[in-house]
Amino acid sequence: MGEFDLIARYFAPLGGADPEVRLGIGDDGAVLAPPAGDELVVTCDSLVEGIHLPAGAPAVSWGRRLLAVNLSDLGAMGATPRWALLALTIPEDDTFWLEDFARGFGERAREARVALVGGNTTRGPRAATLTLLGTLPPGSALRRNTGRAGDLVLVTGVLGAAALGRRLWDRGVRAGRRLEPYLDPDPPWRLGPFLRGRATGAIDISDGFLADLGHLLEASGTGAEIEIGALPLAPGLDRVQGGDLELALAGGDDYELCVTVSEERLGVLTAGARDLGVRLTRVGCLTSEPGLRLSDGGRGVPTPRVMGHDHFRSVS
Ligand code: ADP
Numbered sequence: 149m150g151e152f153d154l155i156a157r158y159f160a161p162l163g164g165a166d167p168e169v170r171l172g173i174g175d176d177g178a179v180l181a182p183p184a185g186d187e188l189v190v191t192c193d194s195l196v197e198g199i200h201l202p203a204g205a206p207a208v209s210w211g212r213r214l215l216a217v218n219l220s221d222l223g224a225m226g227a228t229p230r231w232a233l234l235a236l237t238i239p240e241d242d243t244f245w246l247e248d249f250a251r252g253f254g255e256r257a258r259e260a261r262v263a264l265v266g267g268n269t270t271r272g273p274r275a276a277t278l279t280l281l282g283t284l285p286p287g288s289a290l291r292r293n294t295g296r297a298g299d300l301v302l303v304t305g306v307l308g309a310a311a312l313g314r315r316l317w318d319r320g321v322r323a324g325r326r327l328e329p330y331l332d333p334d335p336p337w338r339l340g341p342f343l344r345g346r347a348t349g350a351i352d353i354s355d356g357f358l359a360d361l362g363h364l365l366e367a368s369g370t371g372a373e374i375e376i377g378a379l380p381l382a383p384g385l386d387r388v389q390g391g392d393l394e395l396a397l398a399g400g401d402d403y404e405l406c407v408t409v410s411e412e413r414l415g416v417l418t419a420g421a422r423d424l425g426v427r428l429t430r431v432g433c434l435t436s437e438p439g440l441r442l443s444d445g446g447r448g449v450p451t452p453r454v455m456g457h458d459h460f461r462s463v464s
């Protein structure tokens with residue numbers, strides 16, 4: 149199959165029927181008509197074989213995960229997802245792989261009402277990059293530099309489930325529900341727009357809870373106190389096992405949100421999250437004193453040496 153047949157067969161059908169897409173796949177560029185006055189939020193994330201997904205990961209997981217990780221970023225900004233551009237590199241025109249990839253991508257795209265409006269297809273080592281565009285009212289984007297001392301720190305979902313799945317995959321497990329959070333994360337992107345004007349700040353948890361919280365603290369110029377006993381650990385993880393706790397604190401790939409909110413707004417946020425079917429747990433608070441302090445029932449606990457994943461950290 150040639151490049152253009154491949155695009156027509158697998159990607160053109162993912163264009164949807166969005167009237168704001170004046171021109172989708174097929175020309176040199178897409179033409180979009182964002183709602184008048186809205187701001188565009190743009191994000192981009194890649195999956196590289198052997199780095200983000202292991203060789204042999206199901207193609208349907210590639211498609212679903214690619215959209216999920218980008219939806220997670222838009223959710224953390226509070227944006228409503230709309231349009232996507234897909235840059236795909238594959239070693240061969242494997243129709244089975246493409247079929248499954250497009251199916252997985254299409255499932256997530258329909259859920260989120262995202263239209264695929266363009267991209268690029270090349271041959272090479274397997275990798276996929278998605279640029280995802282969303283919209284929101286002017287000035288309403290959620291930021292990571294706007295947390296204030298005294299705000300509560302909340303996390304969605306559970307922590308450590310993906311890291312546990314990755315550990316199982318590395319041990320040779322190839323089937324079962326425990327792999328799902330790793331191969332097929334399900335970020336709470338629907339909560340994003342609800343957080344606008346309600347949360348004081350947000351960041352998505354992709355590298356590891358402590359690492360990403362650390363980014364928020366640094367940007368906001370605050371510290372934080374986190375209660376270990378309050379953390380929503382993934383089922384199968386044991387709070388008292390050091391290794392398990394590290395998976396939850398620093399394992400990464402969670403694609404949950406870390407949200408800051410003033411105490412007065414906690415009730416509104418909790419109710420809104422409940423309506424959206426998103427679990428929201430209070431795990432600590434921001435402090436004017438800089439630094440991250442962990443405690444367990446009032447006792448101080450040392451922070452792990454590694455706080456999360458960093459592609460370019462030198463190992464010494
Ligand atoms: P050009 O050579 O003008 O850059 P291409 O030949 O690469 O365009 O692509 C033809 C059309 O197909 C363009 O509209 C492009 O956006 C779209 N396209 C190519 N690959 C993909 C893909 N993987 N997903 C979605 N659209 C794609």
Ligand code: MG
Pocket residue numbers: 175176
């Ligand atoms: Mg061109």
